[in-house]
């Protein structure tokens with residue numbers, strides 16, 4: 244007699260017991276990975292046992308663990324199973340959203356900022372998201388909640404988003420604060436007004452920081468509501484009434500690395516923080532020193548120390564031709580601040596993703612580091628602000644001197660031999676303290692001062 248059925252049944256029961264013996268809230272990131280790998284090694288039947296847990300409405304712990312573990316599994320079996328289940332009619336809504344969330348989180352973890360939901364998958368709707376109880380949020384990091392919002396709902400009309408935010412934020416769950424940051428960056432005034440009022444019901448340092456920023460918002464209603472909300476939060480803190488949900492643990496600065504491309508005026512910066520549970524979160528930003536400030540931003544959560552080191556090694560190989568170094572918090576914050584100030588000064592919108600990650604660093608007090616070069620410099624010849632962009636020719640760089648594309652192509656006549664050459668063809672021999680630049684004629688090799 245074929246005993247496959249019996250063996251499968253036993254295996255699934257063993258996995259159910261394993262799940263029952265583990266509290267979701269005490270499972271560390273590394274433990275979750277290890278446990279997921281252990282279940283995967285036991286084969287598809289073992290993985291199936293995790294899907295069983297999703298259907299058990301009574302077992303909240305098992306539900307939560309199944310989401311956490313399936314998210315860690317980079318396995319086509321999981322992918323196929325999710326798709327097969329989503330096609331099933333009468334699938335309970337809670338299971339459907341869990342499946343979509345697992346798919347979204349897996350996509351995010353493996354591709355680092357690529358679109359979250361695969362084509363052909365039904366969309367995660369706001370209505371379905373609302374089916375979720377508080378413990379759903381426990382399985383996700385705040386940044387993941389923000390990315391879900393960004394990828395799935397940011398394009399919905401503001402009035403729809405406002406309705407959903409009103410319902411979603413009834414719980415004042417701290418993991419929703421990332422969505423508040425995103426929506427404030429998106430800037431719909433009605434939504435920002437709602438948030439300015441709502442944030443008064445959240446506890447912890449993050450809502451206070453967001454509200455303090457809103458105190459200088461251009462809209463008077465926003466400013467007034469932010470004042471009132473701040474008073475509310477502080478009043479609750481003074482009266483020592485226990486917070487509805489414990490605020491998120493504050494992560495501390497862990498490491499920063501920068502890669503410099505002096506010729507293009509670009510910097511890549513990795514800024515990492517470590518949570519009390521040992522998990523590393525980091526953001527990567529691409530900065531343009533000449534004109535555009537922060538050009539691009541993405542980030543990741545749930546990295547172990549080992550994985551983070553592997554990532555750094557991989558990036559060091561990718562940027563082998565650039566100057567790279569580990570830096571301390573102060574120069575890292577100076578780079579970020581200088582770049583963001585340049586975005587504001589030159590009216591280049593900050594990437595929306597920065598709103599997902601900025602809370603990793605924007606509360607850190609710091610003093611400007613003079614070793615970080617100035618952002619937003621002018622052309623060394625015509626003294627006009629440098630402009631850069633994908634369609635613009637790059638400035639011409641020689642040592643500390645940067646010259647706009649127009650000036651570098653400017654035709655000069657040599658005062659000695661009368662020959663003509665473009666400025667970039669003439670070698671700059673020195674720039675003294677008075678800003679004097681000398682050129683060397685490529686025809687007669689005489690030097691002469693530049694005529695600005």
Ligand SMILES: [Zn+2]
Pocket residue numbers: 622623624625626627646647648649650651
């Ligand atoms: Zn110029």
Ligand SMILES: [Zn+2]
Pocket residue numbers: 657658659660661662684685686687688689
């Ligand atoms: Zn000459």
